[in-house]
Amino acid sequence: MAEKKIDKARRNFLFGAVRRFKNEDPDQIEASTAECVDLIKQANALYVDGDFEAARDAYRDCLKSDQNDADIRYRLGVCQYRVGKYRQAKLEFERTLRIDRTYQDAFLYLGLTLVRLGKPEKAPALWSQYFNIKAVVVQRELNLQIGLLENGESDPADTIAEAVEKAIEQAGSAVG
Structure with missing residues (x-):
């Protein structure tokens, strides 16, 4: 999952000409999810091992760099569900579906x-x-x-x- 993430900084570099044409501020480029790849791998390992409490914390840290990642939101929701935090899980699944209606x-x-x-x-x-x-x-x-x-x-x-x-x-x- 993490290895398939798009490096947003590279994508933003490639679309720099489009941004200049649209007069967009180049300093407003989104943060790269590459920063979070190692953390996602760690969180996914904890998730697979069934350590949902620790995985939950790691996924929350990942969301600090990219709040619109449906995979992270979904996994965080499953972690919330597994530890009995059903209201929080509901919110994460709803957010996942707002980001990606086909999830x-x-x-x-x-x-x-x-x-x-x-x-x-x-x-x-x-x-x-x-x-x-x-x-x-x-x-x-x-x-x-x-x-x-x-x-x-x-x-x-x-x-x-x-x-x-x-x-x-x-x-x-x-x-x-």
Whole structure:
């Protein structure tokens, strides 16, 4: 993930002529995400190891240099979710979707977060936008939960969340 980041300083250098033509101030160039690459790698390693508390802090530090990075926002949201900070997780998933409306896993976790916040009736609208061909077990579980919720036959919120979490765990690396 981090190695695929665009070095904004280089991009800004290449578009310097366009900036001069538009009379934009060259000193207002955005900071490079390259500064944060090592921190992102460290945060991702903590995330993979399941140290969500430490990863959360590292992702927050990354946001200081680039607040509009959907990947960092999403991962921070997952960390918030995993440590039980559901309101903060909800905010991060919403921010992720504001930055990138096609971020599939954010729809999944935002719905799951709403279930944890006691609003399972709001999850189907989000989960119906989620599609991941590599996570068939998650798709099946979501379809089942959507059907039950829409028919008013759903389980308690904690049971729904645990079933979806179990499906995510079974899908493994197919879900970010």
